[in-house]
Amino acid sequence: MKPAKFEYSRPDDLPTVLALLADQEDARILAGGQSLVPMMNFRIAQPAALIDINRVPGLDYIRMEGDVIAIGALARHADIQRSPVIQSNIPIMTEAYDWVAHSAVRNRGTLCGNLCHADPASEMPALMQLLEAQMVVASHTGQREVPAADFFTGTYETALEPDEMLTEVRIAKPAAGTGWRFEEVSMRKGDFAWAACAAMLRLEAGQIAMPRVAVAGVGDAPMRLDAVEAILTGQAPSEDLFQTAAQTGADAIDPPETPAASAAYRKDLVRTLLPRVLSTAAERAE
């Protein structure tokens, strides 16, 4: 279980990183390495080159920029999970982190690396879609922003071009009074999700406004459940409504069939979890 041969470089600044990324065939960015390195050891991933960004200064920020929270490419999961900026502005992210791997992985792993890995059962890609985050993508020729909805294109696939790197995630602070909830079922705590459901909503005159519902682990990529959001919009929260939403959600997904968990089971989980996250989110909404 040793990786195949690869080139390794560890630049001190971002322009060099981006230049190397453009120059080298089949190069990958090494940030936390918590998914990439095991895959290389299994020889599932055999990149020709690794560009280690851990010596690049100033990429590990988690900061407010007006109403936007900006998270840099080297911000570690553990720091984000414990960040007061995140706790007070995006509490669903702190809550979701409870389900992300184990502390050893969170200490080293980065949010941006996690998003680029794009595991369909991973929590943060689903959460970024829920939060409608903007992905700041840089290359040696410039920079662009990609909405989360367009970033995750499939299993382990993103909108990144080979010469591009995800340098920052920008999340608009949810509106005051937003209720939220994240729940997940996996074999053990810290495992990839068999199904995870996340919800945010507001109540306006007792009716649900701007609901957002996202799921992970139940398709090729994490996704928003538009049909569920449509059913909820403008309705008063009730057990019946949430049961209807749950059935709609279960009908809208086409989960994978794996040896450990069947598609039918994953649909069951969405049916079970959706009413739970929606009712908690409704309770938390002001």
Added chain:
Amino acid sequence: MASHLDSNVIPPSRQREVPRQGMTWIGQSIKRVEDPRILSGKGGYIDDITVPGMAHAAMVRSPHAHARIVSIDTSKAKDLPGVIGVYTGEDLATVVDPCPSFASPPVPQHAMSIGKVRHVGEVVAAVVAEDRYIAEDAADLIEVEWDVLPANVDIEASLEATGDAVIHPDDRESNSALDQTFAFGPVEQHFAEADHVIKRRLRWNRSSAQAIETCGVVADYDAFKGGYTIHANTNFYNFIPFVIGGSLRVSPGELRIIPVLAGGSFGSKVFIHKIIILTAGLARLAGVPVKYIEDRMEHFMNSDSHGSDRLYDAELAVMEDGTFRSLRFTVLDDYGAYLQFGVGTHGNAMAQVTGPYQIESVGMRVIAVLTNKCQQGPYRGFGSEVTNWVIERMVDATAEELGRDGVELREQNMVQPDQFPYMIPTGNIYDSGNFQEVLAQAKGLIDYDAWKARAAEMRTEGRCVGVGLATCMERSVYGPTEWWSLNDKEAPGFTLTSTPEGISARIDPSGKMFVTLNSPMVGNSPETVVTQILAERLTVAPEDVVINYADSQTGFNGVGPQGSRFTAMIAGACVSASIKLEERLLRFAAHMLQRRPDDLELRNGAVGVKGLKDQEKSFGEIALTSSFFRLSFPDTEEFDSGLETTAVYDHPISSDPHPDREHLGIFYPIVGHICHIVAVEVDPGTGKVDILDYAAVHDNGTIVNPRTLGGQVWGGTANGIGSTLFEQFIYDDEGQFTNPNFAEFAMPTANEMPRNFKLGHVETPSPFTEYGIKGGGEGGRLGAPSALTTAIEDALKTYGVKINSLPVTPPTLRGLIRERELAITAE
């Protein structure tokens, strides 16, 4: 009345140290003496071993479950710089013969496949290179052409296989490796007389221990002397030369096996004979020392340590009043592609197949089924964990069908305290016990009645909360007839009868006591246990005991930690050595103090005159004088220099199986007893099980160290929770092993363990072992599955869910609940 057991006579006890209260060191929770060097990284595991000129091996493994090897092209690999040699099964066969087998008749196995592969992960070629990276690069360049054959995956379907699907067509016409029927007592008569026959079909699926360290070997062939020097993390290093010498074409004495600290075994490292043969053969072919450490996938796929994989059709004959009469079953066991020790795991289970209950007869048909999976090997419980679960399932089924309380039914049928030693129908004995006291303590520890009431109340509120209780046996101090007693009648290739354990001890002129063991440390506490027993018996200070490990050429008898034997057996060896050393200490001291030996006593590491506090000689003074000043003593042989001895302890009580297998003799007689009680809550929408409360009470006789025994109970319970809720090796229809990694094979972590684990002990000393010690190494895995299964069924009472197969992972349990939801809706 004549009985099939009449010929099975219980020999008298050879116990020398009787159990007693108030001992100085035995019974103390001293800190493990092994820990400081291990926790500071100085332990020395197999991968820490390097020898001059050492090369590294990597393997090419079969991607197919069942296939003929058409051709192997190694040319590209051979050309890679840094590669020393590339070898196929035919190459290896020029220097080694097939693997040994305890099975009778044997199922042939090669350390590297020749002509055909029989499970995914089997080795088909090996690269020896300057480092492991190059070896793996080269392995990737080897091209194998396959002729894929039908894969046998299902345990029942495999028995029907014909033609190309037969796994060993040269030796067997079908995939049934062994099919044996036994009747221990008048089974037919008891069933005919029964008022009720309770039937269940029960399935236990395969998993394995997955110690944190995989198996590994560093082997060197001495072309001049013709022998091998081998470092390996086997449990069994003093016996393994006798097991593998034939395969390596050397006499056992030409194999020097050097033990290393092992990073956990739980059975998985009992033999590791296959990779020792493989690595040694590669070293001989390559002409350099070779290191081979299994990676995790290799350990999953090819380590020969998969646990039981059984399908039972079981019947319990019961009288109207609830009295159990007879148990009988047909069991199919999916042994995988080979059968290294026959049906030894069923031999083991016969030690306690009737559980703690009085059942007059037992009938069994055991069919060892060959499939295209990795072969079975030892895993904590060695098959008895399954029968424990089966008998407890049958008791619960009986309680349900008779409308009885399960605990009350257990108490009604339990062996009573005045019935020991109690002989069960298979011939094994239960040496001692007090099952009622264990039950009472466990119930008290968790407040069983209050939990039952609370769970019932919570269920009326719509929550799925339940309580389960299991009373199980924990046989210990194995006798080796279990390996072959159920094999076919032909004599097996290799038999043992007493599992001797040896020790050597020397008190040196500095006053230190140097002790050499003949069994390795595998994560258990051999040094702590030996220190405490010697401190107890000889009054030496624990810090003066220094422990080392012999290798297979410098040591002698040792069978290693397995079958919950080590503590009781090494205690016997310690007592034997102490008796010999005491005799010499007293003789020398008597001369030095000018007293008769009868006037002297051992006290605080000294020999003193009874009743006279100031008249004594320390062990150090005696050793110094006896070692360096020979002329101070009479010129007779008994005063020869030095204070040292070797001693061995043979199995305390065992007998041979009946020639016609009317019974199996006494082979696993030192029995512990356990009661586990657990309260769980099930989330019916997800199938997740939350353990709310847990109590485990074990009776392992006299306890040497409550802390280390507690660790065994805790760890075994974690294994048991894994086997019940999480762990299963899933082979798909093509025989692909779908989850050979830690992401998908889900062992419980700290998060899945009970938050408030309540541990209790009862001490019913054995009348046969020294100090009354019993083994407890397999611990909680023998009880947790039964208690948890019962608790989950209790929690889901309103749904009427029945659990007949383990593990019940959340998806499985949710599936059972869904079935019942649909059935209830339909009603």
